Amino acid sequence: MPLIAEPLHACGLVESSWVRACAASFPRHTHDELVLGANLSGCEHIWLDGQTIEVPAGAVTLYNPLAIQGSTFGPGGVEYISLHLDIDALQQLMRDNNLGRGHGCPTFEQGVLQRPALYRSILDFAAAPTAVEQEPALLLVLTELFEQTQVRSGEQAPAIERSVSLMRSHLHERLTLDQLAQAAQLSKFHFVRCFKKAIGVGPLQYHMQLRLIEARRRLRAGLHANDVALSLGFYDQSHFINAFGRVMGVTPQAYSTASRRR
Structure with a gap:
């Protein structure tokens, strides 16, 4: 196998x-873009800033715009996710959210990074199946990218409480990120x-958990799975079964049957 690249998602900000x-x-x-990579498996060797650096599985690579870099993949094979940020x-986005100056080329620590949260967020974005799920996943990538200091304990607690209150009062529907941020x-x-x-x-993950x-x-109260799915705003039975199974490991019907036996 030589080199194969399969496109995942593309929008105005990222490919x-x-x-x-x-x-x-x-x-x-x-x-021209800022390039992020998440190494899934294998070992890549990159050339950057006059050095050859090993990229193990689980590591993130970051290249600032216009950085000169090269890559070599050995016979054992490598798999990775690549994000190109416009x-x-x-x-x-920096101007809209008061992130630094918002002009000129933003630069970050580049090279091979051990940033587990950033790595996980890249994988979650790559796995997001729909545009609705891609937006919050991409915002989490950017959150981890811009994260320089820890958020203080309790920062924006009233704002978080307002959004959770909206979630609890709207368990019957799927809220959007815009609605929650507005709240x-x-x-x-x-x-x-x-x-x-x-x-x-x-x-959005938390609202789904609720x-x-x-x-x-x-x-557990004895309602039929079809009625539960409809009353809680799931698209259809398949959507409900998949969401329930990812968390509980069983179908809603199996969970209902097991609950009645207790």
């Missing part, structure tokens, strides 16, 4: 791809950043 390579290389080159769109009275970027730090998961908690309560 992403899943790359598999074996006994191949990228000669020294550069990009600089103009990134600068606009928190924060920009979407700052809302996702603060919510993840305070709660530990993204806001809806599934209510689903389990209704199933």
Whole structure:
């Protein structure tokens, strides 16, 4: 296998791809974009800033715009996710959210980074199946990218409480990130950043957890799985079964049957 790149998601800010390579290389080159990579498996060797550096599985690579870099992939093979972030769109996001000056090329620590949270967020974005799920996943990537200091304990606690209150009062529908950020009275970027730090998961993931908690309560009360799915605003039975199974490991019907036996 030489080098294969399969496109994943593309929008005004980012283009992403899943790359598999074996006994191949990228000669020294550069990009206009900020480039992030998450090494899934294998070992890549990069040339950057006059050095050859090993990139193990689980590491992140970051190349600032116009950095000269090259890559070599050994015979054992490498798989990684690559994100190319458009600089103009990134600068606009910085201006909209008061992240530094918001003009000129943003620069970050580049090279091989051991940043588990950033690595995980890149994988979550790559795995997001729909545009609705891609936006908050991308905001979490940017949150981890811009994260320089820890959020103070309790920062934006009232804003988080307002968004959670909206979630609890709307278990019957799927809220959008815009609705939740508006309730928190924060920009979407700052809302996702603060919510993840305070709660530990993204806001849409948390809302889904609350809806599934209510689903389990209704199933234990004897309601039929079809009625539960409809009353809690799931698109259809398949959507409900998949969401429930990812968390509980069983179908709603199996959970309901087991609950009646107790």
